[in-house]
Amino acid sequence: MKVLLVGEFSRLHNSLKEGLQELGHEVYILGHQDGFKNYPVDFPIEKIWDNGFLKKIKVTVNAIFGLDISSYLTYLQFKKNKSKFTGFDVVQLVNENSFYCQYYYEKKILDFLFKNNLKTYLLSSGYDYLNVKYCFENPNYKSGIQRYLAGRINPKSFGNVLKFRTSSFKKLHQFIYSNIQGIIASDIDYHIPLLINSKYSGLIPNAINTVKIGFQPLTISDTIIIFHGINEANYYKKGNDYFEKALHIIEKKYESTVEIITTRDIPYSTYINLYNKAHIVLDQTYANDQGYNALEAMAKGKVVFTGAEDEFIAYYNLNERVCINALPDVEYLVNELSYLIENPNEMIAIGKRARTFIEKEHDYIKIAEKYLQVWNSKTTSY
Known part of the structure; x- marks a missing residue:
């Protein structure tokens, strides 16, 4: 054809x-x-x-x-x-x-x-x-x-x-x-x-070309790295303001336990290098399912805050989380981030399930x- x-x-x-x-x-x-x-x-x-x-x-x-x-x-x-x-x-x-x-x-x-x-x-x-x-x-x-x-x-x-x-x-x-x-x-x-x-x-x-995107199982030592890449043109449309407010609270709450990387409209090569270091990637709060950026991060084994509403869960018949459903709610985001920071083994498990999900549903x-x-x-x- x-x-x-x-x-x-x-x-x-x-x-x-x-x-x-x-x-x-x-x-x-x-x-x-x-x-x-x-x-x-x-x-x-x-x-x-x-x-x-x-x-x-x-x-x-x-x-x-x-x-x-x-x-x-x-x-x-x-x-x-x-x-x-x-x-x-x-x-x-x-x-x-x-x-x-x-x-x-x-x-x-x-x-x-x-x-x-x-x-x-x-x-x-x-x-x-x-x-x-x-x-x-x-x-x-x-x-x-x-x-x-x-x-x-x-x-x-x-x-x-x-x-x-x-x-x-x-x-x-x-x-x-x-x-x-x-x-x-x-x-x-x-x-x-x-x-x-x-x-x-x-x-x-x-x-998703799972051959080109390598899976890197999360390894967690003393510091959990959270990445938030902002495209200023889509700042409010993606709910970046909610993420920023939540991260401000997380930074104070956990101090040396977390490293927060926030970027704004940076060159793609720089963006990828910083993003690859992260354990958690913040994508968007106004989606029901994952867009392409979120899927690529999931393929790498990141824990991604993105769309994962009930309709998505039902469609793919999921029993365990493959990503975190992000909502435009600061308290909710803080609670979800706190849980992951305090339970690193859950982060590792979600990252593995994310890759398995991509291989099954998006190959x-x-x-x-x-x-x-x-x-x-x-x-x-x-």
């Missing part, structure tokens, strides 16, 4: 590609190289006019004429190489705005892909029209949108989410929906909003096989 994976922002598509290649398939990734992590892309699209003086010109032109220069330049890059993006058995979009373009140019690119390839599937692996709609209509549903509704995130910095509530992105959603064979959710957070959707093809967990070859089952479930002709 010849497969084109469109978009990459978490290593999801790279790990899936590696699994599919192990099974003998021909796979390519098309998309932007996502920021400082710089994931491999076979057909890279360069972000142009995205910083400095040129960005100021772009913003001015957009405000006056309604033209997004970056969208136009992305379209030109795609058009120049469009002959490379035809004849695929499956095209999979990482989300509903895989090219980061405004409606007009995103639709033009997608229209070409729909018409010149056999099948197209859409991933729900981040915010999209249906997910955002569900979260706003169900404000008690655990998501970063709760912080926006509580007034902790301003509309300007939440634009990458709020755009899915605009009329143009609703039209884009409807256009995509009418041309795809199915929608696949990557975890429980995206699974629940799609349960009654007629095009929902089911949940396929994120693929990249097993996950690739699940994608193939879905992609092969329906036939379509050009």
